[in-house]
Amino acid sequence: MRSITGAGVRATLRTVARALGPEIPLTVHEVSSGTQVLDWSVPREWNVGSxxxxxxxxxxxxxxxxxxxxxxxxxxxxxxxxxxxxxxxxxxxxxxxxxxxxxxxxxxxxxxxxxxxxxxxxxxxxxxxxxxxDTTLTEGSLTYGEIVLPGETTDEFLITTHTCHPAMANDNCSGIATATLLARELAAAPRRHTFRLLFIPGTIGSITWLAGNRDIVGRIRHGLVLTGLGDRSDPTYKRSRRGDAAVDRAAAMALAESGQPHRIVDFSPYGYDERQFCSPGFDLPVGRFGRGQHGEYPQYHTSADDLDFVTPGSLTDSHALLRRIITICDQNRTWRNTAPYGEPQLGRRGLYRAIGATMNRQAVEMALLWVLNLADGSRSLLDIAERAGLPFDTIVEAADALAGVDLLAEVEVGGV
Amino acid sequence: MRSITGAGVRATLRTVARALGPEIPLTVHEVSSGTQVLDWSVPREWNVGSxxxxxxxxxxxxxxxxxxxxxxxxxxxxxxxxxxxxxxxxxxxxxxxxxxxxxxxxxxxxxxxxxxxxxxxxxxxxxxxxxxxDTTLTEGSLTYGEIVLPGETTDEFLITTHTCHPAMANDNCSGIATATLLARELAAAPRRHTFRLLFIPGTIGSITWLAGNRDIVGRIRHGLVLTGLGDRSDPTYKRSRRGDAAVDRAAAMALAESGQPHRIVDFSPYGYDERQFCSPGFDLPVGRFGRGQHGEYPQYHTSADDLDFVTPGSLTDSHALLRRIITICDQNRTWRNTAPYGEPQLGRRGLYRAIGATMNRQAVEMALLWVLNLADGSRSLLDIAERAGLPFDTIVEAADALAGVDLLAEVEVGGV
Amino acid sequence: MRSITGAGVRATLRTVARALGPEIPLTVHEVSSGTQVLDWSVPREWNVGSxxxxxxxxxxxxxxxxxxxxxxxxxxxxxxxxxxxxxxxxxxxxxxxxxxxxxxxxxxxxxxxxxxxxxxxxxxxxxxxxxxxDTTLTEGSLTYGEIVLPGETTDEFLITTHTCHPAMANDNCSGIATATLLARELAAAPRRHTFRLLFIPGTIGSITWLAGNRDIVGRIRHGLVLTGLGDRSDPTYKRSRRGDAAVDRAAAMALAESGQPHRIVDFSPYGYDERQFCSPGFDLPVGRFGRGQHGEYPQYHTSADDLDFVTPGSLTDSHALLRRIITICDQNRTWRNTAPYGEPQLGRRGLYRAIGATMNRQAVEMALLWVLNLADGSRSLLDIAERAGLPFDTIVEAADALAGVDLLAEVEVGGV
Structure with a gap:
């Protein structure tokens, strides 16, 4: 019996916590009714007896x-x-x-x-x-869950999903389940970004979080709103308000790499919590990932959005694409060629051996040359992969090899 | 017997003054022969006895x-x-x-x-x-007419038309008549911009006006040269030298809205008085509106450019399109969302009632959301309408409603 | 018996010097083995007995x-x-x-x-x-040739070709011969730019030159690497790393003017000495001109790249296109209209007579008007020709005529 407040949300977060296991702490926040949050105030808490x-x-x-x-x-x-x-x-x-x-x-x-x-x-x-x-509307609180997985840097990747819709599978059990799984996987592997996952009621939840975390907002480098991940529609990415943020381009790359039909739609101020993250005062690089969009499918906001409506295949595919988008953003660094005058002599540095036998030598050489040529401090690895027309992973591997022989140094990119 | 100077021009301006009526003062300027005007000098006055x-x-x-x-x-x-x-x-x-x-x-x-x-x-x-x-070429003066209709602001909208061509209907009785009618209509309604209408001989007239009004030039925000408004060709807009001035985009919007065949042509330094207004030192946002262009139609500059060559339908259509271009420019403001962090809560402000029943609620809501999202002080209502893909009027109505509840504040846009 | 060092290169440069004649001095540089040049060092000298x-x-x-x-x-x-x-x-x-x-x-x-x-x-x-x-690898030197043809300005146009490939006609006798012919022709005519021609071994030669001439690098405004000019493929221009340098646009214009099939390819960090000139530290506006590209034709780097593989027609055509690219760059100036307020009165200045009878009057008038309108100090003649859609030569002639009556003044464009 979920809603934007109340016992149903708390029960949901307990289920999430169980699925996360004891190593991954889910912080449950309670924000009192009546708290002023941006232009809104936290509503009374609603509970249902019968x-x-x-x-x-x-x-x-x-x-x-x-x-x-x-x-x-x-x-x-x-x-x-x-x-x-x-x-x-x-x-x-x-x-x-x-x-x-x-x-x-x-x-x-x-x-x-x-x-x-x-x-x-x-x-x-x-x-x-x-x-x-027999319901109650009382001075209580709004409840949301938050997971923070610190990374090598304080730059943040934000993942949010809404918890307020009751008893519907695609909208939004699929989002809650996928975010939970991502948290487990992200926690288990090295990561450059600090990952923050929010389980929040729609609209008032993101507004409440934004109101209380103005100091964190400036550290958000990438973000994704997850919703509707299990239906049979093609995967769909909705761009951030900026339209060309790294997450927008990473999503486009992940979807293109997948080789499957997909949609990329421009930002519009209608939808889910991206409306709040992309309001003009915040203008965060937050896109939305899902499959069928609100209102497009007849089962939307009905009892027919049930467990038959979502498929394991769609959920698995959504999850894999999200992992790929996250990986691209997390591995996307901006390097500077430390020997930018002429080409460095690669032969004497043993670079080809460093990269190994998994790629053909010509692709490796081209990746090394592209990275050296374009890594002038103004272009990220994503920029370079796009320009070179080479796979992102090949570019990353070439950059790592070059960094290993001190031909690249990382550029600190400040601000949002 | 019109020419660039002389009694014919004065008689024409008397006719214009009569058509305007006593409430709208037409100032008739006389500039002495020999006056240095930019790189030119005012020629001797020419009059024809027989x-x-x-x-x-x-x-x-x-x-x-x-x-x-x-x-x-x-x-x-x-x-x-x-x-x-x-x-x-x-x-x-x-x-x-x-x-x-x-x-x-x-x-x-x-x-x-x-x-x-x-x-x-x-x-x-x-x-x-x-x-x-029996003609005379004497030290006399060059004559032109000027109407100034003060608006809420000192930002100016300039409308010019040439008065020097004798005895031809399309080029340019159509321009003189249409400018006169526009002056009457503009005078009768509220307006944000100050409107300035010039009845000037071609080339030397605009050069003379520009030479004598350097202080006013900096206030011109939009401008249109009117010529050839009555022939049967499709309406044609020639962009200003800038190419993307508000008047250029307003004209494109008005022509697209009209649903009829039309042409939009890039600026070139050949044509009518836009040559002077768009010379590189001034580079004013002045386009040209008409139908058939100089030299395109055989009747151009001949006795066949007569009252049969122009049609009431074409004149009416040109007039309506000009009104629309002017309205879009006049209503195009740049607002700033005063509550840019998150979405403001619209429900409690009664906005839907403010906008009323003429539009469907969904279009109204989308317009409100688009304006709030994009009104960050860098985008005009024209920008927002283009980006949202919504009618300009809907966007204006939404912005007015939001301004009415202080969710928008106007941004002062300085300079040209 | 050419290689990157040794007697064969010296013999080649003597042949070039003979072809140039005594008026054009070819400076032969010897750089000692072991000299540190950027990330490289000059290799030992290699000579072949038998x-x-x-x-x-x-x-x-x-x-x-x-x-x-x-x-x-x-x-x-x-x-x-x-x-x-x-x-x-x-x-x-x-x-x-x-x-x-x-x-x-x-x-x-x-x-x-x-x-x-x-x-x-x-x-x-x-x-x-x-x-x-019976070969020797000894402490000797790397040998390259350099011609400097001073122009009216110290702005430089760099032309380079590699001398290290032995016994092959297209790669790169064609480059050596064409550069030699260009030097003779450029020396014989007035020129605004200082032209510098380099006959250098591939890779290590450009690195050696760049290492020893850091002060000259900043004066290079345009550059071309010449290679593979005689085969039967379509002429091919490879853009500089910048992609929109004047030489890139001049090459596109020359190729388009020629009316023949041709290719323009984007920069990539693989190829000839453009790799060094376009390394990110230098990022010079240097493109590459040739016909078939390395590796595209089976005769590449084989004994079949012989005198039958190159044709007089291809060599002549390459030479003509290079002349045209060079001319466009050399004549491309940035002017400022000295009478930018309104149009200057052209009639009284006798401009039409100045330009003469070779062009029709209407094209001349349009060229004059375009130059006056766009010569605001921010646009070069190449920009103006592209925007006006008029031949570059017409624009140059109009600009020269306007400069002759002091309606244009040259703008000094500093830096690279």
Whole structure:
């Protein structure tokens, strides 16, 4: 029974913590209701005891215990008896999808209601109904989870996913599960960037985090919002507001390398938490990765976004692409050729042996020459790979070999 | 009997003043002959008493009283009798258009002559002809008209049209009439820019105005040269030298919105008074609007550029497009989001009601989000409309609503 | 018997000097073995007395006296008798081109060897062979030639060609011959730039020159590496590392003007001496001009790169294109309109007469107007010709005429 606050979020974070294991600490933050966060304030905490609609014949029509979607999100408490006409404005269904239950919320206008299939709604008999909504809206807190995996540098890679949508598989169990898996893998391997993973309620969660972490914002070099990773659509990357940030270009490279159909879409101010990270005051290099986009697929925000809607293949593919985007960003460094006047004499330095036999000698030589020629302190390895038309990994290997014989020195790139 | 100086221009400006009515003052400037204006000097004033060519049989061959085009512009006075051979270098016709009288001038080389149809020229009998040209070239003045309509700001929108071409409908009665109508309409409505309209002789007029108004030049934010607005060709916009000035982009937007065939051509240093406004020392954001371009249509600079050559439909269409270009420039402001960190909470500000029911809610919401996201002080509403792919008017309405709740503040954009 | 050092290079430079004649001094530089040059050091000097391989039957298998290619470049001295199995790693042939002798060198790994046709190699009988290689590797010097033709300015145009490849026509007798002819022609005509022509061994020669001439490097405004000018491929220009240097655009213009098929390829860090001139520390505006590129044609680095492989037509065409590229760069100046406010009155300055009758008046007028409009000190004549879509020569003639009446003043463009 997840929402933007409440016990359901806490339970979700406990599940995440269990999946992470004891070595990876998930910090759970509680931010009090009423806290001013940027232009917003943290809402009251919402919890659900029970919620049922009982028909004229005394039989239960819908019960939130059967499906969290049956209750309008943030429903106020209500106990009343009323006729069907009075009840009807509080009942939500999808006439064009008569067997699906829609997902509806009313966070900022007080309301109560039930969501049900249109087939059920249209068969309701006249008579007196009993509404029993035992919810609480209290001064409590907003809950979010945060993992920080320190790297060799304080430059940060931010990964966020929203935790507020209840009972739907693609939107957004897929994001929560994938972020959890990424945290485990990232923690287990060396990393240059410090990785920060956020499990936050949509909109108010990112606003709350941004409001409380202005000092960290300036260290974010790359970021990804994860959502909708398991459906059968092609993988889709939405660019950051900047449009040409390293993460934007790394995503384009990873998707191109994969050889599969994919989409890259420009930033627009509609969507998920990238709206907040890419607001003009922050303008962070944060893109969004997923598959089908909000509103594109009929199952979006309905009970049909279930475990049949997501596939292991899509989840695996999303995960692999994310790993690749992250790797490219993490390995992307800016080097400076320390012997930039003429070509250094490579033969006497044993570089070809350093790189070894896994690549053909001609590709290795070209990679060495490209890196030496372009590593003038103004171009990253990503720039060089793009310009040379060589695989990123080949360029990285060449750069590492050149750095090993002191022909490259790293350039400190300051600021965002 | 218009030319670059003289009584014909003054009579034209009196007609314009009458059409404007008493509320809109047309200032008539007289600049003395010999005044140094930039690299030029104001020429002597030319006036025409009468001009006739009389044939061997005593009958009048051509008389300027029948058609101002019959007399070579700036003809010196001449009284002489001569044979056809001696006369012939002073007679101008169009062999490929035997029934049309060409328009010819000789402003800077002293000469005299008559223009007539080729049919008439080729049928002239041998014999002695009498030339009677009663013109005067005297120390007088160059005359031009100027209307200034102060706006909310001192930023100026310049509209110019040339007054020197006699007796031709498209080039340039169409320009004079349209500028007059625009002045009346602009005067009757609120406007942010100060509008300045010039009725000037071609080339020497704009040079004279520029020479005398160096202090005003720096306030010109947009400008349009109007010429040839009534023929049947597609509307044509010629970009300013800058190529991407706001007026250039507003014209492209207005023409695209119109949905009709049109042409947008790059600046070149050949044409009308945009040559002077776009000379490199001034480099003003001044484009040219018209339909058929000089030299493209056979009627150009001939007696066939008459009232049949222009159509009410073309004039009306040109006028509507000009109004739209002007509106876009006048409404194009640069705003700064005052709450740029995260999205402001729109719901509690009643913005949707402020915008009202004329647009669908989704378009309104997208416009609000785009304006908030891009209004970082570096982008104008025109920039935002182009990037968002939304109608300019929707963006303006969204910006006005946001400014109404203090979510936007205007950025002062200094300089040209 | 050319190589990167030794008597063959000196003999080649004597031939060049004879072809230049006494008026054009070719300075021959000798740089001692062991001199540190950038990351390299000048190698020992290599000279060849004789080199023969004698078969089991006492007959000579190959003799360098027959073809310089028969001896592995920089072979160490060797006198030995050995069986075919022991000999074989020192014999080089081309199995897929059984009648051609390959060109092989071993400058930086000590080795000895013979190059021969594969037909000959595969027919060698077993038995004992006698190796007689009388070469010397001694502390001597590296030899290169340099011509400096002072111009009106100290801005330099660098032309280089490599002298180290023996006995091959396209690579690189064609370069040596063409550079020699260009020197004679450039010396005979006025020139704005100072022209510097280098006849240098590949790689180590340009590195040696760059190491010893750091003060001159900053004066190089344009440069061309000449190689492979005589084969039947289309002319090919390889851009400088900068990609948009004046020489890159002049080459594109010359090739486009020629109307013939051609190729323009982007810079890559593989090739000839442009690798050194375009190393990131120098980053000089030096492109490469030739026809077939290294490795593209089977005759590359073989005995089949002979006098039949190059054609007079290709050499003539390469020479004409180079002349044109050089002319465009040499005539490309940056002017500033001295009367930039409005158009200057051209009529009274007699400009049309100044330009004369070779061009039609309309093209002349347009060229004058374009130059006046764009010569704002930020654009070169090449920029103006590209923007106006007019021939470069027309723009130059217009600019010269305008400068002649003081309507243009030259802008000093500092730095590289």
């Amino acid at each position: 919620a049922r609609l009982i028909g004229p014949d005394g039989r239960t029509v819908v019960d939130v215990a059967d499906n969290p979607l049956h209750l309008l999100g943030y429903s106020t408490p209500m106990r009343a008896r009323m006729g069907l006409d009075e009840l009807r404005p509080h009942l939500f269904s999808m006439p064009d999808r008569p067997d699906w239950v829609p997902y509806r919320t009313s966070y900022y206008n007080e309301n109560w209601g039930f969501c049900l299939t249109d087939r059920q709604l249209t068969s309701l008999p006249d008579g007196e109904y009993e509404v029993e909504i | 001009a006739r060519l009389i044939g061997p049989d005593g009958r009048t061959v051509v008389d300027v009283a029948d058609n101002p085009l019959h007399l070579l512009g700036y003809s010196t006075p001449m009284r002489a009798r001569m044979g056809l051979d001696e006369l012939r270098p002073h007679l101008f016709s169009m062999p490929d258009r035997p029934d049309w009288v060409p328009y010819r001038t000789s402003y800077y080389n002293e000469n005299w002559g008559f223009c007539l149809t080729d049919r008439q020229l080729t049928s002239l009998p041998d014999g002695e002809y009498e030339v009677e040209i | 080199a023969r391989l004698i078969g089991p039957d006492g007959r000579t298998v190959v003799d360098v006296a027959d073809n310089p290619l028969h001896l592995l470049g920089y072979s160490t001295p060797m006198r030995a008798r050995m069986g075919l199995d022991e000999l074989r790693p020192h014999l080089f042939s081309m199995p897929d081109r059984p009648d051609w002798v390959p060109y092989r060198t071993s400058y930086y790994n000590e080795n000895w060897g013979f190059c021969l046709t594969d037909r000959q190699l595969t027919s060698l009988p077993d038995g004992e062979y006698e190796v007689e290689i």
